[in-house]
Amino acid sequence: MTSDPAAPDDRLTFWSFVDYAVAKAGAELPSVDAEAMRLVLTLHRVTSMVVYDLESSAHRPNGWSWPGFRVLFVLWLAGEMEAKTAAELSGLSRASVSALLKTLEKDGLVARRRGEHDGRSVLISLTPAGRAAITRGFSAHNARESAWAADLTPDERATLVALLRKLMDGSASADAKRRM
Amino acid sequence: MTSDPAAPDDRLTFWSFVDYAVAKAGAELPSVDAEAMRLVLTLHRVTSMVVYDLESSAHRPNGWSWPGFRVLFVLWLAGEMEAKTAAELSGLSRASVSALLKTLEKDGLVARRRGEHDGRSVLISLTPAGRAAITRGFSAHNARESAWAADLTPDERATLVALLRKLMDGSASADAKRRM
DNA sequence: ACCGAATGGTCAAAGCATTGATTACTTGAG
DNA sequence: CTCAAGTAATCAATGCTTTGACCATTCGGT
Known part of the structure; x- marks a missing residue:
């Protein structure tokens, strides 16, 4: 109505919601770290898709x-x-x-x-x-797994893995709450 | 015993297990797509660490x-x-x-x-x-989220998000089993 | 040698996930 | 108009996860 970064439109989907949310949250709360939000949101969505796919196509059919x-x-x-x-x-x-x-x-x-x-x-x-x-x-x-990875070039896979490792080697990881 | 890529050693941890597993699985089953395995294993581990941290430091203390x-x-x-x-x-x-x-x-x-x-x-x-x-x-x-993202440079964050999006826009994603 | 602290495993309670069945309600073909 | 098919929400059964409590065993400082 007033100043939505983008009208909800009924066009939102699991993925387009990421862009919408980053813009809207920034408008609602000026102090938001929008790029951090985008990163975590994207990371979580991709991973849950991969896990859901592996679990339902490879594991549950075998009863595990x-x-x-x-x-x-x-x-x-x-x-x-x-x-x-x-x-x-x-x-x-x-x-x-x-x-x-x-x-x-x-x-x-x-x-x-x-x-x-x-x-x-x-x-x-x-x-x-x-x-x-x-x-x-x-x-x-x-x-x-192979089918998922095939959508990236070998270089892209290496870069992605390197960035993920950097994330977990960082200081946030060191301070993070862990199991146990 | 015979030809372990690396002896288990008691030195394995949550993270070093990724390298060990990729090497060992390749030795056990020659047909393994080792790089795909490394990618999914790393992706899943980083994400579960981030999620666990956010859940236990930001949500559970508030009762959600x-x-x-x-x-x-x-x-x-x-x-x-x-x-x-x-x-x-x-x-x-x-x-x-x-x-x-x-x-x-x-x-x-x-x-x-x-x-x-x-x-x-x-x-x-x-x-x-x-x-x-x-x-x-x-x-x-x-x-x-901001603390996690701060361990990457702005360029690295952009690259990481771009690669994750490519993953989910790929053909594996299109074929993947989804909720509902 | 001893006794308190730390550790490994298990259990109990509570919450959320899944699939599959059930109950409403809506839609569309004839 | 009517009835079959499809869709939205909920429920039921089952399984995994969490924290926190508990027991048994081991370790370590005095």
């Missing part, structure tokens, strides 16, 4: 969740480890891993055993069935 | 969830809309929005009313309390 896949994935690549380590590597909380292991163990994909050196710890590892499952599952997963 | 914030956010910027539109703009499923609205309405932040033109639809909008809440909450949110 993305977090379950992550646990199997780290066990597949790094071998037997403490539950604590699996949580750290997969980016989940210890409680989530503990809950997840109940399902994975019930399905016969993962084996738990008591740690020998440290009586508190639980060592987890893939069963043969788990190894077969992750091998098949990862192929489907990687095929979709 | 990140998804609740997203709904208030789109209502704040685009005004009253159908629940269906709020789902589309916030990137949630209609069922999730419906569930979320129960909480937001109970807390007096959002008002529901029946659509006039379409008797099936529900129109949702911010209450004055909701407007006050999102204004305060967004400031805290944007302050953290």
